[in-house]
Amino acid sequence: DAEITQSPRHKITETGRQVTLACHQTWNHNNMFWYRQDLGHGLRLIHYSYGVQDTNKGEVSDGYSVSRSNTEDLPLTLESAASSQTSVYFCASSGRSRTDTQYFGPGTRLTVL
């Protein structure tokens, strides 16, 4: 069965460190998204990609970057982790139709000390 996975599921790091969160989907979806979930804010879009070599900034992109070298993967990098980036991160993907639902990964809980 097709799926979307994230790794690691939990990570603790220190401020200033570079951190990369992995997202891998086997749906063969063109569209991939990264969100963060914080109390009182719901899901907020960090970055998104509509295909290989395409990346775009979302609502809360400062301090984050993504790259899309193939269809299956969209890694999220925190260039220099800050305590404000402690959050739960969700990756999602969707198909070509604009009414396709987004399928979410299981989430990565990141703590920045």
Place this chain on the structure above:
Amino acid sequence: ILNVEQSPQSLHVQEGDSTNFTCSFPSSNFYALHWYRWETAKSPEALFVMTLNGDEKKKGRISATLNTKEGYSYLYIKGSQPEDSATYLCAFLNSGAGSYQLTFGKGTKLSVIP
């Protein structure tokens, strides 16, 4: 930034009660409205995608209606069961060219008391 509001923020109902909650979104530039169900410690799962004014969707005891002219959608749960306890999210897709980005509301957290 688009404004998508959900109310109430949380509610508790007794098992067997029916309930409903609201999602408000911009009435202009509408393309689609998504509803998701999000159980604690899991990831959001899609319930419905609604695109037309007057749309009604149903899945088991859960149904949703859509009014794009006034910018709201209702989600109804008939005869709530403990397994319905979850956060229900709505997400708005605007009609901007080529956009697939969803703007999520903060959710309504439903607790069903046995």
